[in-house]
Amino acid sequence: KELIGHGVAYCASCDGMFYKDKIVVVVGGGNSAVSEAALLSRIAKKVIIVHRRDTLRATKIYNDQLMKTENIEFRWNSTVKELLYGERLTGVRLKDTVTGEENIIECDGLFVSIGRKPTIDFLENQIELDNKGYIVAGENTETSIPGVYAVGDVRTKLLRQIVTAVADGAMAVHMAEKYIGEM
Incomplete structure (x- = not known):
C-alpha cells in the first residue's frame, strides 16, 4: 500500500x-x-x-x-x-x-494487472450479475431492480476508467431523477 x-x-x-x-x-x-x-x-x-x-x-x-x-x-x-x-x-x-x-x-x-473482482458481495442474490460477477446494467445504468443504478467499475462494461465512471454517475443521476419523477 x-x-x-x-x-x-x-x-x-x-x-x-x-x-x-x-x-x-x-x-x-x-x-x-x-x-x-x-x-x-x-x-x-x-x-x-x-x-x-x-x-x-x-x-x-x-x-x-x-x-x-x-x-x-x-x-x-x-x-x-x-x-x-x-x-x-x-x-x-x-x-x-x-x-x-x-x-x-x-x-x-x-x-x-492480474484480474479484477468487483466489490459487490452485499448485492449477491439480489441483483442480476454477469458471469464474471459484474452488475448487469446498460449504458443508461439501469439494473434488474427498478430504481437501482450501477456506476463505475462494478458495472458490466468494456472500458473501466475514471472518466467512464464519472459519465456513469451523471447518467445514473439523470435516470434516478426520471424514475423518482414518474413515481
Missing part, C-alpha cells in the same frame, strides 16, 4: 506518463495485462511482462502485437516474490515457478 504512487500502479492509462522513458514491469497475462503493456510500450523505455505461465492467456491479436514490439520483454513462468524499494520502487525479485530460481529486475514502476 505504501508504494502506490511511488512505483506501484494499477492503471497504465491513468499513471503511464509518470514512467516516460523508464523501465516498467507489468504483472499478468490476460487481456488487461497485455493491453496495459501495449500502451506502456509507447511511453516507457522498456516493458517487462511477468507471467506465471509459459504463454499468455490474452487473445491472439494481443499476443501477436506484443511479440513484435521491440521494447517488450517476457519473463515466463515467473511470479513477483518481493518488491525492492527505498522511498520508491527500485526493482522486483522474481521467482521461477518451474525451477524455483530467483532473480532481481531493476525497474522504475510495477503495474499490477
Whole structure:
C-alpha cells in the first residue's frame, strides 16, 4: 500500500506518463495485462511482462502485437516474490515457478494487472450479475431492480476508467431523477 504512487500502479492509462522513458514491469497475462503493456510500450523505455505461465492467456491479436514490439520483454513462468524499494520502487525479485530460481529486475514502476473482482458481495442474490460477477446494467445504468443504478467499475462494461465512471454517475443521476419523477 505504501508504494502506490511511488512505483506501484494499477492503471497504465491513468499513471503511464509518470514512467516516460523508464523501465516498467507489468504483472499478468490476460487481456488487461497485455493491453496495459501495449500502451506502456509507447511511453516507457522498456516493458517487462511477468507471467506465471509459459504463454499468455490474452487473445491472439494481443499476443501477436506484443511479440513484435521491440521494447517488450517476457519473463515466463515467473511470479513477483518481493518488491525492492527505498522511498520508491527500485526493482522486483522474481521467482521461477518451474525451477524455483530467483532473480532481481531493476525497474522504475510495477503495474499490477492480474484480474479484477468487483466489490459487490452485499448485492449477491439480489441483483442480476454477469458471469464474471459484474452488475448487469446498460449504458443508461439501469439494473434488474427498478430504481437501482450501477456506476463505475462494478458495472458490466468494456472500458473501466475514471472518466467512464464519472459519465456513469451523471447518467445514473439523470435516470434516478426520471424514475423518482414518474413515481
